[in-house]
Amino acid sequence: MAGHRGPGSLAGVREKRSRSMRVLLRAMFKHLGKFKRIIAIAAVLSVLASIFMAVDPLVLSWGVDLVLDPSSAFSAILLLCVLYLVLKLTSWILGSLNTWILSGAQAGFVQSLQQSVYDKLLRADLSYHKAQKSGDVTSRVISDTDSLSAGIQIIIDLSSQILLLVATFILMWLTSPLVALTALLVVPVVLLIVVLFGTVGQRIMLATQRAIGIVSGQIAESLSGVHIAKAFNRESETAATLSKLNQEAYRHGFKFMMLMTLMQPLVRATGIAAMSAVLFVGGGLAVGAASTLTLGQVFLGTILIQRFFMPLLSLSMNATQFQASLASMDRLMDVLETEPTVRDALDAVPLSENSDGVVFRNVSFSYLEGSEVLRNINFTIAPGETVAVVGHTGAGKTTIAALINRFYDPQSGQILIGNQDMKSITRESLHNTVSLIAQEPYLFNGTVMENIRYGKPSATDEEIKTLSRLMGADEYIEVLPQGYDTLLFEEGKNLSAGQIQMISIARTMLANPRILILDEATSRLDAYSESLVQSAQEKLFAGRTTVVIAHRLTTIANASRILVFEHGKLLEHGTHTELLAKGGRYKVLYDTYYHHQTAGEITEEAVARARDELRKIGSQASV
Amino acid sequence: MARTVYKSATAYQLSAFRRYPGLTVIAVVLALLASLLTTLASWVLGDAIDALQFSADNNLGMTPEFIGYCWLILGIALLLFVTIIVVGYAFAIMTLRWERDARQEFFEVIQRNSMTFHDQVDSKQMLAVAMQDIRWVRFSLNPALRNIITSIGSLIIASVLLALIDFQYGLFPVLGIIVAIGAPLYLFLAYRYAVAVEPVRRTRSEQNEKLTEITQEVFRGVEVVRAFGTERFESEKFTKVSKEYERLMTREGRLAAFYLPNLVLTATTAAAFLYCANQVLTGVFTVGTLVKAMALLGSLDAFSFMLPRFLLVIRGGHVNAQRIVDILAWKDPLKEPSESVKTIDWNGDIIFENVSFSYGSDAPNALKKLNLTIPAGSRVALIGGPGGGKSTILKLLLRLYDPTEGRVLVGGVNLRDVSTRNVRDAVGLVEQNIFLFKMSVHDNIAFGKQDAADDEIFEAAAKAQATEFINELPKGFETVIGERGMTLSGGQRQRLAIARTLLQDPRILLLDDSVSAIDVHTEYLLRKALEEVMRGRTSITVTQRLRTLLEVDLIIIVDKGSIVATGTHDQLIKTSEHYQHIFERLPGAVSYTGTKNSGGAN
Numbered sequence A: 001m002a003g004h005r006g007p008g009s010l011a012g013v014r015e016k017r018s019r020s021m022r023v024l025l026r027a028m029f030k031h032l033g034k035f036k037r038i039i040a041i042a043a044v045l046s047v048l049a050s051i052f053m054a055v056d057p058l059v060l061s062w063g064v065d066l067v068l069d070p071s072s073a074f075s076a077i078l079l080l081c082v083l084y085l086v087l088k089l090t091s092w093i094l095g096s097l098n099t100w101i102l103s104g105a106q107a108g109f110v111q112s113l114q115q116s117v118y119d120k121l122l123r124a125d126l127s128y129h130k131a132q133k134s135g136d137v138t139s140r141v142i143s144d145t146d147s148l149s150a151g152i153q154i155i156i157d158l159s160s161q162i163l164l165l166v167a168t169f170i171l172m173w174l175t176s177p178l179v180a181l182t183a184l185l186v187v188p189v190v191l192l193i194v195v196l197f198g199t200v201g202q203r204i205m206l207a208t209q210r211a212i213g214i215v216s217g218q219i220a221e222s223l224s225g226v227h228i229a230k231a232f233n234r235e236s237e238t239a240a241t242l243s244k245l246n247q248e249a250y251r252h253g254f255k256f257m258m259l260m261t262l263m264q265p266l267v268r269a270t271g272i273a274a275m276s277a278v279l280f281v282g283g284g285l286a287v288g289a290a291s292t293l294t295l296g297q298v299f300l301g302t303i304l305i306q307r308f309f310m311p312l313l314s315l316s317m318n319a320t321q322f323q324a325s326l327a328s329m330d331r332l333m334d335v336l337e338t339e340p341t342v343r344d345a346l347d348a349v350p351l352s353e354n355s356d357g358v359v360f361r362n363v364s365f366s367y368l369e370g371s372e373v374l375r376n377i378n379f380t381i382a383p384g385e386t387v388a389v390v391g392h393t394g395a396g397k398t399t400i401a402a403l404i405n406r407f408y409d410p411q412s413g414q415i416l417i418g419n420q421d422m423k424s425i426t427r428e429s430l431h432n433t434v435s436l437i438a439q440e441p442y443l444f445n446g447t448v449m450e451n452i453r454y455g456k457p458s459a460t461d462e463e464i465k466t467l468s469r470l471m472g473a474d475e476y477i478e479v480l481p482q483g484y485d486t487l488l489f490e491e492g493k494n495l496s497a498g499q500i501q502m503i504s505i506a507r508t509m510l511a512n513p514r515i516l517i518l519d520e521a522t523s524r525l526d527a528y529s530e531s532l533v534q535s536a537q538e539k540l541f542a543g544r545t546t547v548v549i550a551h552r553l554t555t556i557a558n559a560s561r562i563l564v565f566e567h568g569k570l571l572e573h574g575t576h577t578e579l580l581a582k583g584g585r586y587k588v589l590y591d592t593y594y595h596h597q598t599a600g601e602i603t604e605e606a607v608a609r610a611r612d613e614l615r616k617i618g619s620q621a622s623v
Numbered sequence B: 001m002a003r004t005v006y007k008s009a010t011a012y013q014l015s016a017f018r019r020y021p022g023l024t025v026i027a028v029v030l031a032l033l034a035s036l037l038t039t040l041a042s043w044v045l046g047d048a049i050d051a052l053q054f055s056a057d058n059n060l061g062m063t064p065e066f067i068g069y070c071w072l073i074l075g076i077a078l079l080l081f082v083t084i085i086v087v088g089y090a091f092a093i094m095t096l097r098w099e100r101d102a103r104q105e106f107f108e109v110i111q112r113n114s115m116t117f118h119d120q121v122d123s124k125q126m127l128a129v130a131m132q133d134i135r136w137v138r139f140s141l142n143p144a145l146r147n148i149i150t151s152i153g154s155l156i157i158a159s160v161l162l163a164l165i166d167f168q169y170g171l172f173p174v175l176g177i178i179v180a181i182g183a184p185l186y187l188f189l190a191y192r193y194a195v196a197v198e199p200v201r202r203t204r205s206e207q208n209e210k211l212t213e214i215t216q217e218v219f220r221g222v223e224v225v226r227a228f229g230t231e232r233f234e235s236e237k238f239t240k241v242s243k244e245y246e247r248l249m250t251r252e253g254r255l256a257a258f259y260l261p262n263l264v265l266t267a268t269t270a271a272a273f274l275y276c277a278n279q280v281l282t283g284v285f286t287v288g289t290l291v292k293a294m295a296l297l298g299s300l301d302a303f304s305f306m307l308p309r310f311l312l313v314i315r316g317g318h319v320n321a322q323r324i325v326d327i328l329a330w331k332d333p334l335k336e337p338s339e340s341v342k343t344i345d346w347n348g349d350i351i352f353e354n355v356s357f358s359y360g361s362d363a364p365n366a367l368k369k370l371n372l373t374i375p376a377g378s379r380v381a382l383i384g385g386p387g388g389g390k391s392t393i394l395k396l397l398l399r400l401y402d403p404t405e406g407r408v409l410v411g412g413v414n415l416r417d418v419s420t421r422n423v424r425d426a427v428g429l430v431e432q433n434i435f436l437f438k439m440s441v442h443d444n445i446a447f448g449k450q451d452a453a454d455d456e457i458f459e460a461a462a463k464a465q466a467t468e469f470i471n472e473l474p475k476g477f478e479t480v481i482g483e484r485g486m487t488l489s490g491g492q493r494q495r496l497a498i499a500r501t502l503l504q505d506p507r508i509l510l511l512d513d514s515v516s517a518i519d520v521h522t523e524y525l526l527r528k529a530l531e532e533v534m535r536g537r538t539s540i541t542v543t544q545r546l547r548t549l550l551e552v553d554l555i556i557i558v559d560k561g562s563i564v565a566t567g568t569h570d571q572l573i574k575t576s577e578h579y580q581h582i583f584e585r586l587p588g589a590v591s592y593t594g595t596k597n598s599g600g601a602n
C-alpha cells in the first residue's frame, strides 16, 4: 500500500521515528483505554452518517427524472422531498451525535494522556530533565498529546471517508461506468497536490517553522535580557538582529502561504473542471440513439464528482497530519516507557524513625560517563552532628548534596542514612526526612506565604510568621507591597536577591527535616542577616544532623567537623583546629581567605580600636 | 522612528490594508469575482442541461450550444483558478508583510519601554503576544477575512441569481422569498453559533495557557519538587487544571454538534426543489432551471461550515488586537528629555536629593527620602540587609528608572535632563543576577561596546581575571554559553559580566555584589586590576567583603530604603552601632578583633 509511506517520506526531512507504525498504532490503541468503547460507538455513528450522506444526491437525481415525466404526480415529488429531508436530517443527527460523543471522549483521552505523561515526567530522573531543552518537556505534555488526539480523529474519519468514497464511486459506476471512469480524472490532480505538499510543501513548512522558531527564540532571549540591552545601549542592534530574522521568517512564510493559496484554487477549479468533463461525457451518453443516461443521472454525475473528489483529497492530506501524530506517539512512548533509574526498590521500606546520620561508602559518581565528579568518597556524619563541606567551585560540593537527596544514584559505592541503605528506602520517606536549601533558589509563582508553605502544606499562617520572625526574614517580607500576600512571578523577579534566598531558607526550615543540608544557602545575604539565619538554625536545628556547604568560611562557623573537597576527592577532614594544625589544604584555604580579606593594610592600631568598640557593644548587648 | 498610535483594535487589524489601498481594492474586487465565477458555473450547468439534446450537427451527437457550455464551464474553472491565485497573492503580500512589521514594531516598542514596564509584565506572556497574538490577528485577515468576503459574496450572488430565475420567467419571486428567508436565517444562526463558541474558546485557550504555564514552572523547579517530595501535590494541581481544560474542550466540541445552519440550508434546498419541480411539472420551468437552482444551493454547501469558523477567527483576532493595542499604548513614566544636556562632568559629585522611589504605584517605597552625597572620584561601598535598596540605588544611577520624588544629580546635572543613551554610555553596571546571552563568550563580552576590537575584548577578559578559565573552555572564546549561561559556575559568570562592563570603559562603575561567588584569591587579583582601571573615577560596590570596606573612601549603609549611616570604616566603627553589628559578623573580623563570632569555628 503506497499510503503507508505517506507524503512525508518523500520529503526526506521527516523526523526519524524509532518505532514501526504497527507498534505505534498498537500503543495508540492501548492508550485509548477506557475510551475504546465510546470511540467505537462514535466511529459507527460516523459511518452510518456517511452512508446516509452518500445517498442523498440520488434522491435529487430521481427528482429530476421524475419531473421530466409529464405523468408524474406532485405527490411523488413531495414524497421525494420528504425522503430527502429525512435522509439529510438523519445524517445530520448521526453526525452531530458523533461529534457530541467524540468531543467528550477526545477531551477525556487528551486529559488522561496528559496526566500520565506529566506524572511520568514528574518522576523522571533529574539527569533526564537536565538534558532537556527548556520547552521540550512542556511540549511533550501539551502539544504531543494534542497531536495524538488529532491522529485519533483522523483514524475515525478515515473509515467514514473511505466509505463515502467507495459508496460514491459505486453509485457513479452504477449510473454509468464511463462517468465513473471520467471521475478518475481528478486522481492525477490529487496526486499532484499530495506530491507537491509532500515534497516542496513539507520542506517549506519545516523551513518556515524553523525560521519562526528562531524569531521566537530571539524575542524570548532579548526580553529576558532587556535590562542588559538597555544598560549597554544596544537596543537598536537587538532590533536590527530581530529584523533580519523576521525578514527571513517572512520569506519562508510567504512561500508557504503561496503554496497553501495555490491549493485552494487548484481544488476548486479542478472540482468545476471535473464537473464540466462529467457533464460532457454524461451528455454524450444521454443523447444519441442509444441513450443510456437520463438527465437526472447526468445531474447526479455532476454532484457525485464533487463527493468523490473531496474525501479523496482530505484523505490524502490527512496522511501528513497522521505522520505527525505518529511522531508524537513515538516521542510520548519515549517518555512513557522509560523507567527512571532512580526509583523505589520493589521491597523499599520507609526510613525508620531512628535512622539518622549520613554515611558515604566508596562512593564514585559521574553526571556524564567518563568524567568522574566524585571519586571514592568515604565519610560518616554522626546523628546530630553539624559538618561543613568546603572547597573551590566545581569541587563537587553540590553533587554531595544532590546524592544525599537521592537526585541521582552513584555509579558505585553506597550511601546510608543511619544504617539503612538509601536504595532500600522509599524516596517519599527520604524526602520527608532530608531537606535541602539549594544553591540556586527557585520560587514558584504564587504568594510569599504559599511559597514558604510549600515546605509543609499543613502549616498555619501563624506558624510561618513565627518562623520568619525567628529568622529575621519577617521584616524583609513585611516591606513587600502586600507583605506575605505579595504575588511572586517569574521566579520572583519583583524581589531582591536576598529576599528570594530568605524565602527559600524559610521554606526548608518550615519543613523541619531531621537532616538539613544548606548549599551556599546564605551567599546572597549580608553578614548580619546571615548571622540571624544562623542563630535561627542553631535554635531550630540544634542537635540535628546538618551539612553546611559554603565557600565563605564564616558560614561554616557552627560546624564541628570540616570536609575539604578538591576535584571530586575528599582531601582531608577534621575539626577546624585539627585541620589548621595539620597544615594541609584547609590551612592554605584558610590563610588565603584571611590574607586577602584583611591582612596588610589594617594596622594593629585599627584592630585594637575595632576590638574595643566591639567589646563595648558586646557588654551593652549582654546587659 | 515615530510611534504609530492605533485608535482601536479594528484600526490595528485593518492597518494591514491601509498601507496598500490600491491592492486592497483589486483584491476585494477579484475576491468577489471569484464568488461570481463559482456561482456562475452552477448557472451555466443548468443552461447546459437545457441545451442537452440530440443533434446531428456533429459526430458527438450533442448540440453545439451544449458543447459550448461545457467549454464555458471549463473556461470558468480556469479563470477561477487564476483569480483566486491573484487574490491569494495580494492578500499574502499585504497580510504577511503586516505580520512581519507588526511583530517588529511590537518588539521595538516594548523593548524601548522602561524597566517599569518589564517589571510589571511576564516576559513569557509578552513573547506569546509577539508570536501567537499577532499571528492570530493575521489569521483574522488571511485566511479568515479573505474567505468571509468570498463566502458572503457567494451567498449574496447565489441569492440574487436564484431570485433572478423567477424574474426571468416574469413570475412572482417565490425563489427570491425562499432565499430571502433562508439566507438571513442561515447567517444569523451561523453568527449566533460563533458568538456562543467564542467565550468558550477564549476560556479554553486561557486554560491552555495556564496548563502550559504550570507545566513549565514545575519542570523548571523540578529539583524543588523532588527535594520536598511534593510530586503528588503537583500532580493533583495539574489534574485540577487539566480537568477544567477537558471540560472546556468538551464544551467547545459539543457546540459544534447540531449545527443548525446546515438544517436551514437543507430546508431551503428542499423548498426550492419542491417549488421548481412543481414549476417544471406544470411546464413553466425547464428542467435546466431546476438543476440550476439545485446546483446554486449546492455550491453554498461548501462554505457552510467555513463561515462560522472564520467569523470566530475574526472575532478572536479582534480580541487579540485589543490586547496588543493596549500594550502598545502603555504610557512610560520615564521620559527622555527634549534636549539632552551635553556637557556633564561624569567625574563630579553624585548627589541624591530627597530621592524616593517605588517600583509600582501599589508598591511601597523602595527608597525613602534619601539624601546622599558621593564626592567626585571616590570609591564607595554600599552595604545593608536584604531588600534594603542597594540594587535600586544603582539602577537609578543607570537611569533604568527615574525617582518618584526628588533628584539624582551628577556633576550638578539632574539625570532626568540627560538622555538614557548618554547616561548609560557613561555609567556601567555589573548586575546582581548575571544575565548572559546564548552566544559565544566572545560575543557576550563584546556586548559591552559597539564594534569592539578583539584585542580590547581579550584585554577586558584579562582584567576581569577571566582569561584563564575561558581558555580552558572547550572552544575558548568561541564557546557558546548554554541556556541562561547555566553551564558556567557563578564565579565564572560574574567575571564575564565584569569583563563586559570593563569593555564599556564606564566613567562611573557600579558593582552589585559582583564578586560574591568568586574565590578570595581571584577576587584579590580582580580588585587590583579594578583599582587600576578606576583610578580617578567614581565607583560604587555592593559587597559583603570586609576587605573592601576597609579600603573604600566611603561606606554607605542602607536599610529598608533609608540611609542608616555613612562614613569611612574608622568613623563608622566608632559612631555607628549598626555598622559595628555588621562588622562584627563580617568574615575575617573575628580574628582581628578577638571577639567571638556567634558559634565560632572551633
Ligand SMILES: Nc1ncnc2c1ncn2[C@@H]1O[C@H](COP(=O)(O)OP(=O)(O)OP(=O)(O)O)[C@@H](O)[C@H]1O
Residues within 6 Å of the ligand: A479, A480, A493, A494, A495, A496, A497, A498, A499, A524, A526, B119, B359, B360, B363, B366, B384, B385, B386, B387, B388, B389, B390, B391, B392, B393, B432
Ligand atoms: N523589579 C522590582 N519590582 C518590584 N519591586 C522590586 C523590584 N526590585 C526590587 N524590588 C523591591 O524593592 C526593594 C529594594 O530592593 P533592592 O533590590 O534594591 O534591594 P537590595 O538592597 O539590592 O537587596 P539584596 O541585598 O537582597 O540584593 C525590595 O523590597 C524589593 O522587594
Ligand SMILES: Nc1ncnc2c1ncn2[C@@H]1O[C@H](COP(=O)(O)OP(=O)(O)O)[C@@H](O)[C@H]1O
Residues within 6 Å of the ligand: A130, A367, A368, A373, A391, A392, A393, A394, A395, A396, A397, A398, A399, A400
Ligand atoms: N548536571 C550536571 N551535569 C554535568 N556535570 C555537572 C552537573 N552539575 C555539576 N557538574 C559538574 O560536576 C562538577 C562538580 O560540580 P558541583 O558539585 O556543582 O561543584 P560545587 O558545588 O563544589 O561548586 C563540576 O565539574 C561541574 O561542572
Ligand SMILES: [Mg+2]
Residues within 6 Å of the ligand: A394, A397, A398, A399, A439
Ligand atoms: Mg555548588
Ligand SMILES: [Mg+2]
Residues within 6 Å of the ligand: A496, A497, A498, B390, B391, B392, B432, B512
Ligand atoms: Mg540587590
